[in-house]
Amino acid sequence: MSSAWEGFELFKQGAEGRVYKGTYLGRPTIVKERFKKFYRHPDLDEHLTKERMKAEARAIARSKTAGVRTPCLYLVDFESRRIFMEEIQGSITVKKFINDTLSDCSEEDSFRTILPVATEIGSIVGRLHASNIIHGDLTTSNMLYSLSTEGQISITLIDFGLSHVENSAEDKGVDLYVLERALLSTHSNAEKLFPLILQSYKKVNVKDSKLVLDKFEEVRARGRKRTMVG
Amino acid sequence: MVIAIGFEGSANKLGIGIVKDGEVLSNCRRTYITPPGEGFLPRETAQHHREKALIILQEALDEAKVKPQDIDVVCYTKGPGMGAPLVSTSVVALTVAQLWNKPVIGVNHCIGHIEMGRLITGADNPTVLYVSGGNTQVIAYSRRRYRIFGETIDIAVGNCLDRFARVLKLSNDPSPGYNIEQMAKNGKKLLKMPYVVKGMDVSFSGILSFMEERAESLLDLGEYTAEDLCFSLQETIFAMLVETTERAMAHCESSEVLIVGGVGCNLRLQEMMGIMCKERNAKLFATDDRFCIDNGAMIAHAGLEMFSHGWKTLWEETTCTQRYRTDEVEVTWRGE
Numbered sequence: 001m002s003s004a005w006e007g008f009e010l011f012k013q014g015a016e017g018r019v020y021k022g023t024y025l026g027r028p029t030i031v032k033e034r035f036k037k038f039y040r041h042p043d044l045d046e047h048l049t050k051e052r053m054k055a056e057a058r059a060i061a062r063s064k065t066a067g068v069r070t071p072c073l074y075l076v077d078f079e080s081r082r083i084f085m086e087e088i089q090g091s092i093t094v095k096k097f098i099n100d101t102l103s104d105c106s107e108e109d110s111f112r113t114i115l116p117v118a119t120e121i122g123s124i125v126g127r128l129h130a131s132n133i134i135h136g137d138l139t140t141s142n143m144l145y146s147l148s149t150e151g152q153i154s155i156t157l158i159d160f161g162l163s164h165v166e167n168s169a170e171d172k173g174v175d176l177y178v179l180e181r182a183l184l185s186t187h188s189n190a191e192k193l194f195p196l197i198l199q200s201y202k203k204v205n206v207k208d209s210k211l212v213l214d215k216f217e218e219v220r221a222r223g224r225k226r227t228m229v230g
Numbered sequence: 231m232v233i234a235i236g237f238e239g240s241a242n243k244l245g246i247g248i249v250k251d252g253e254v255l256s257n258c259r260r261t262y263i264t265p266p267g268e269g270f271l272p273r274e275t276a277q278h279h280r281e282k283a284l285i286i287l288q289e290a291l292d293e294a295k296v297k298p299q300d301i302d303v304v305c306y307t308k309g310p311g312m313g314a315p316l317v318s319t320s321v322v323a324l325t326v327a328q329l330w331n332k333p334v335i336g337v338n339h340c341i342g343h344i345e346m347g348r349l350i351t352g353a354d355n356p357t358v359l360y361v362s363g364g365n366t367q368v369i370a371y372s373r374r375r376y377r378i379f380g381e382t383i384d385i386a387v388g389n390c391l392d393r394f395a396r397v398l399k400l401s402n403d404p405s406p407g408y409n410i411e412q413m414a415k416n417g418k419k420l421l422k423m424p425y426v427v428k429g430m431d432v433s434f435s436g437i438l439s440f441m442e443e444r445a446e447s448l449l450d451l452g453e454y455t456a457e458d459l460c461f462s463l464q465e466t467i468f469a470m471l472v473e474t475t476e477r478a479m480a481h482c483e484s485s486e487v488l489i490v491g492g493v494g495c496n497l498r499l500q501e502m503m504g505i506m507c508k509e510r511n512a513k514l515f516a517t518d519d520r521f522c523i524d525n526g527a528m529i530a531h532a533g534l535e536m537f538s539h540g541w542k543t544l545w546e547e548t549t550c551t552q553r554y555r556t557d558e559v560e561v562t563w564r565g566e
Binding site: 048 | 370372373377378379380383384420422425427428429430431465466469472473476477479480481501502503504505506509510
């Protein structure tokens with residue numbers, strides 16, 4: 001193990017753990033280390049960490065079958081709490097992409113630039129849900145934007161720690177609700193962005209989009225109508 | 231120099247406080263306490279507020295050594311909260327405003343908590359965890375709004391604690407949450423229960439049902455003590471709160487956390503949040519029960535900030551509302 005771990009450098013501390021960059025078996029690699037969180041009870045920490053590593057590994061593989069781009073898995077090591085996976089080279093988070101575009105371009109230009117990305121996000125989430133994969137933490141920080149050699153836009157989905165496989169419209173609705181909320185709080189143009197995402201979502205997830213969107217409206221109403229007593 | 235008086239009565243606390251440009255001159259409060267096993271109902275709570283309002287008002291003026299004519303603006307909680315207690319308190323505020331001939335400002339309760347927390351701790355631009363009997367939100371400031379990144383999708387964390395205290399028939403004095411906290415200190419055995427995090431959102435209703443269904447039989451079988459159950463509940467739901475706060479911090483690239491709201495004075499929650507912050511080189515800001523729990527000074531302070539930046543609530547608009555989201559208010563008193 002130690003030999004595989006040599007030369008890796010801390011890249012950032014994410015929400016779930018530390019992220020390192022390096023080379024594994026000659027390939028550019030990202031390592032996500034879910035270090036022990038001492039704020040929570042050791043039994044709870046152990047349980048959650050195992051569950052999430054399993055969820056992540058499973059969903060990454062399953063999503064590929066569903067036609068959604070995810071990093072290739074190289075190694076899952078429960079002992080050291082590390083997952084080794086492909087580094088998506090030349091990528092930035094969709095969050096950064098959208099915010100950079102908004103600050104660099106006029107409103108009209110930025111809309112034109114972001115439109116295909118929004119469409120792609122909708123179609124990715126649609127494909128996931130059509131295969132009953134619930135991501136659990138859909139935010140623009142968890143989507144990577146890159147361009148293929150032919151100049152095609154490519155979105156890679158990451159951070160599947162909260163994912164699970166579930167056929168219920170409720171869970172899919174909540175998944176969309178989480179995405180909407182993340183957009184609204186992060187991006188100033190979210191009001192325009194989200195309908196575009198839903199539009200392409202509907203096209204891809206033909207099977208149960210009607211049911212899911214009804215549930216989504218329901219979940220949304222629950223949040224908005226919930227009495228907020230001080 | 232501006233002096234503001236604030237009236238807060240959105241739940242079972244009635245608070246009246248006076249603030250002079252960020253300095254708290256007085257902050258008086260009474261809590262409506264119900265018998266063990268019972269929660270507070272709107273009508274009785276409003277009655278409590280009506281009975282105590284004038285006594286507390288006199289106390290607040292005396293303690294601050296301020297005369298009505300020295301006051302520049304009267305602030306009251308517009309919402310969110312329980313209808314009857316909100317209205318009973320606002321009536322007092324509006325009446326004195328008329329008698330003293332002062333302008334009025336209706337304040338969002340959640341904004342009051344956030345601004346008070348920032349004032350007391352000196353936190354500059356924190357990710358805010360707002361946890362109380364009625365609210366559970368992870369908030370960050372951007373583009374002139376306090377934006378809600380995560381929140382409960384059903385009941386509030388404090389509501390979950392309060393209702394669990396009713397199952398165990400714990401005293402509501404000084405508060406059910408405080409008594410759970412004390413019991414939890416002697417708990418050792420962790421009961422596995424649902425852990426429900428959806429992105430930056432959390433859910434507590436499933437956990438509450440789980441505990442309500444099992445508590446009695448677990449205690450009867452002698453497998454867990456009441457202390458163990460309090461301990462397990464706190465460990466689980468607080469871990470969920472710390473986790474979602476951390477997720478919001480990573481998403482917003484923030485390195486400060488501020489905890490506000492009644493549940494925020496729980497020392498175990500503060501301890502857990504502190505460890506998380508240390509692990510990512512962030513700084514934790516928290517306050518004690520004087521300012522965490524609903525109080526009048528926070529409404530006075532937030533109202534004073536608004537007043538100083540040109541806000542004024544028109545007489546026709548001095549209403550109350552049970553639903554008033556944190557992100558509805560445009561924050562004109564802070565920069566981008």
